[in-house]
Amino acid sequence: MTITIKDIANKAGLSPASVSRILTNRGRFNAETAQKVRDLAESMGYFKNQSAADLSQKESRVIGVLVPSSHTNFADEIIKGMQSKAYELNYELIVAFVESDIQQQIQTVKSLLSRNLLAIAMLAIDIDDTVLAVLLDTNVQLISVSNQLNNKIPSISSNNYDTVHDIVDYLYDNGHRDIALIGSSRPEPIVANLRRQGFINALSEHGITYNPDFIWGVENTYQTGLDAIKHFGVPLPFSAAIGSADIISIGLLNGAKDAQLSIPEDLSIVTIDGTDLTQLTRPILTSTKQNFQLMGQLAIKSLAEKKLSPHTIIFTDTTLVLGGTVASPLQRGKEN
Amino acid sequence: MTITIKDIANKAGLSPASVSRILTNRGRFNAETAQKVRDLAESMGYFKNQSAADLSQKESRVIGVLVPSSHTNFADEIIKGMQSKAYELNYELIVAFVESDIQQQIQTVKSLLSRNLLAIAMLAIDIDDTVLAVLLDTNVQLISVSNQLNNKIPSISSNNYDTVHDIVDYLYDNGHRDIALIGSSRPEPIVANLRRQGFINALSEHGITYNPDFIWGVENTYQTGLDAIKHFGVPLPFSAAIGSADIISIGLLNGAKDAQLSIPEDLSIVTIDGTDLTQLTRPILTSTKQNFQLMGQLAIKSLAEKKLSPHTIIFTDTTLVLGGTVASPLQRGKEN
DNA sequence: AATATTTGCGTAAACGTTTACGCAAATAAG
DNA sequence: CTTATTTGCGTAAACGTTTACGCAAATATT
Structure with a gap:
């Protein structure tokens, strides 16, 4: 029924071994014969039986x-x-x-x-x-x-320590002093810890002692973002939030909108990941894009x-991609 | 190095064939022996070599x-x-x-x-x-x-004919008379044609001759949704649009917002697919959800x-899931 | 107690490919 | 022209599993 290397060998007047060598491009063979065999394989509709190959080969690809x-x-x-x-x-x-x-x-x-x-x-x-x-x-x-x-x-x-550290620097430079980090501490304890450390250290380098309450989140889900806004209540005790994943940040953004807050006036958001999802929101999410x-x-x-x-x-490396979700909190002061 | 069925057979004082029968649960074997073999397999860290199994078996799973x-x-x-x-x-x-x-x-x-x-x-x-x-x-x-x-x-x-037909009915019942269908005619000509027919027939059953210009779109992408708004210009010549995929509908929604339109007052949107993406927009997208x-x-x-x-x-089946992107166009009249 | 049936398992071949080894022919080197 | 090397290919074993077949022991049926 199915074409095997043996069928090709028969038709070509060769041994299966030779055909195998040719089709796998290993060992020694004549170039002309090789072309004939390859043409035969093509025309006979041959497909390698990978199971057989795997079975006989030492090294898998x-x-x-x-x-x-x-x-x-x-x-x-x-x-x-x-x-x-x-x-x-x-x-x-x-x-x-x-x-x-x-x-x-x-x-x-x-x-x-x-x-x-x-x-x-x-x-x-x-x-x-x-x-x-x-x-x-x-x-x-x-x-x-x-x-x-x-x-x-x-x-x-990505270097999760640096990523969060850089985001904090960026937010600080934009005038933010009260910053939250929203996202799961599970199931990636190492990553979460690195982010936490980057967060804490960056703040302390700017002379800010961090508020442990501002690191919050159970899972890396949309719902966590929504819940965060409800958890902290309006007015929010911080002016900027870092979302640990795009989907969280969209939750933050929608949760804020649902609570009649304006983005970025009432809340600045920077998201970690920077997938295409960031383009779907209004305003577009400012992100540190990972190179997946x-x-x-x-x-x-x-x-x-x-x-x-x-x-x-x-x-x-990660790169900061500017969207429209970061504003200086000073502007808010001006408006009032 | 790796544990084979033979190793198990040796340790159990059986033949490889028996072990195979036991582990694949085929043929005849003693229940007690079977348990012993299964325990051995577990404790010895046996993993079936699927390549070998595939090779020897007639029927693949x-x-x-x-x-x-x-x-x-x-x-x-x-x-x-x-x-x-x-x-x-x-x-x-x-x-x-x-x-x-x-x-x-x-x-x-x-x-x-x-x-x-x-x-x-x-x-x-x-x-x-x-x-x-x-x-x-x-x-x-x-x-x-x-x-x-x-x-x-x-x-x-899904029954793409019925799906679009139902959406048109739903929009008609909500007072819409000028309806657009946005999405690709490629690469699924059959699906696209069924949708087109459902669209045309539903309109004609309501005594509306459809406007061919209102079936528009090149690809099933976010960009197509954005482009659609630009293509038709403001004010839009229709009061409702059907997006052929969630991502298109999000494009429509954002495109409309970017053009200072309000959803659903200035444009009603129903999207085909109904994935989680529909929950990410504000308002939430009204959809006909496919049961993927x-x-x-x-x-x-x-x-x-x-x-x-x-x-x-x-x-x-598909089910209509109400979001917030459909309003009666009459309301717009009232508001003016 | 004799015969029939069932149970449990072993033997051996088969699946399609790869590859170490070796041999003869062709080519190169001296 | 002789010896050494290279080239091209065939032989045969191996990979780990499944399964048709058959045999002896155990069990059931009369």
């Missing part, structure tokens, strides 16, 4: 990608970056979405592990500890993208080069 | 999923539905993102086809004709989800049952 199904939409951009680099370097990606249900998580991970993988990349994943233990137990190469999990897994992400595509590319590149140690940390 | 990388975010919901059903029925999903670059498309499809697949599901995909030809040429089962491609591929989608999760579930279910013919068309 397949990289598994675990993506949270509660789908922060930057995952798309990371995957896009990965895919372009994978294509370029002739690797293959298998994407699997991870649900919150633990049983399902385990099944997903097992089904990934049951393939012959070069590595598994985890995108900003909120993965259960037991599942993580399973992953660490197998000796497949791991990498965490846009997140830092722990010191056993190499990571590629680059993260994806670097992930594949560094996996291909096999130079990752458990402690490797790669940072990608 | 793997379903490939082609997802557009220009990622309409409802794809997530479809995948979520697929994954839950796949988990339930013990199928496995391999997700691949399709770029717009044709070479890359071909590589992606080939890499899918080089696995032993039960079927390939295509999500709302704008796939190149040559690539589609490749897919049709192989005799792998295909299914199109949330889109109708042609009469050679079974599909699961159900589509995903049905896709897996019908593939599992193997009763799909090339002409099979399955419709899922």
Whole structure:
């Protein structure tokens, strides 16, 4: 039924081994014969049986990608970056979405592990500890993208300390003194802690002792943004807020609007992430944009080069993108 | 290095065949022995080598999923539905993102086809004709989800004719007589035509001859929505618009706001799709919500049952979800 | 107690590809 | 012209699992 390498070999008067060498471009073969074989493969409608190849090959060129199904939409951009680099370097990606249900998580991970993988990349994943233990137990190469999990897994992400530090500087320069940081402290304790430290240190460098109440949030969701406004009440005790993710910031913005506040007059917002979502609001969100595509590319590149140690940390740059959600709080004074 | 079925067999004093029968739950075996073997597998850290299994098995339980990388975010919901059903029925999903670059498309499809697949599901995909030809040429089962491609591929989608027809009815009942339909006529000619027909027929049933100029749009993008407002100019020649996708409708809404129009007083909007994006705008978008999760579930279910013919068309229901973007145009008269 | 059926498991082949090894022919070097 | 090297390709084993077939032991049926 299906065409195999053997069929091609028969038709070409060669052995399967030769055909294999030609189609995989390994070993020695005659250039003319090679062209004949390639043409035959094309015309006979041959498709490599990857399972058979995987089975017989030592080294896999397949990289598994675990993506949270509660789908922060930057995952798309990371995957896009990965895919372009994978294509370029002739690797293959298998994407699997991870649900919150633990049983399902385990099944997903097992089904990934049951393939012959070069590595598994985890995108900003909120993965259960037991599942993580399973992953660490197998000796497949791991990498965490846009997140830092722990010191056993190499990571590629923005420098979260610097990012928040820079945002605080920017807000301070615009006259803000009372600043909030809205977002989850779970499930990325390392990232959250770095942000918190950047936040606290930046404030203290400006001679401001931070108010612990101003670091708030349970989850990285839209609802958290909405809730934040209700939690602090109007008038807000701060003049600017940093949203830990675009979707949170949109929640902040809508929550503020729903409470009859004007943005940015009554509240300045800077969001972390800077995906296309920032363009959908009015005013457009001011953001520190992460370079997700680059993260994806670097992930594949560094996996291909096999130079990752458990402690490797790669940072990608962020850039401040001006929208319309930051104003000086002094202006508000003038207006009154 | 890695644990195989043979290792387990040795330790259990059995043959590999028996272990295989036990772990796959096929054929005959003793219940006690089975438990012992399962425990051994667990404790030894065994992972099935899926490549080997695929190679030796006649029938695959793997379903490939082609997802557009220009990622309409409802794809997530479809995948979520697929994954839950796949988990339930013990199928496995391999997700691949399709770029717009044709070479890359071909590589992606080939890499899918080089696995032993039960079927390939295509999500709302704008796939190149040559690539589609490749897919049709192989005799792998295909299914199109949330889109109708042609009469050679079974599909699961909303009834696009009814959906638009119902929206027109709803808008008519709210007093609207001049209605526009904004969105692409490509790359889903069948879907676009059905919507167009639903649009035209519904209007004509209300005694309105439709204005062809009011069907407008190049792509299903945010920009199209923005452009639409500029294209028609202020004041708009219609009182209501149907956006073919949430992202278009957000474009319409923002475009209108940018032109100093008020929503819904100056323009009523109903959007097709009804993803979470509709909640992010102010006012919240009124939508006809498609049941994407159900589509995903049905896709897996019908593939599992193997009763799909090339002409099979399955419709899922849509529901009108009231937001704040529809007002009677008469109110505008009152206000003036 | 003799025969029939069921149960539990082992044997061995098969899936399609890759690859180490080796051999003969072709080419190069001396 | 002889010896050394390179080229092109075939042989055969290996990857880990599944499964048709068959056999002996256990159990059921008369």
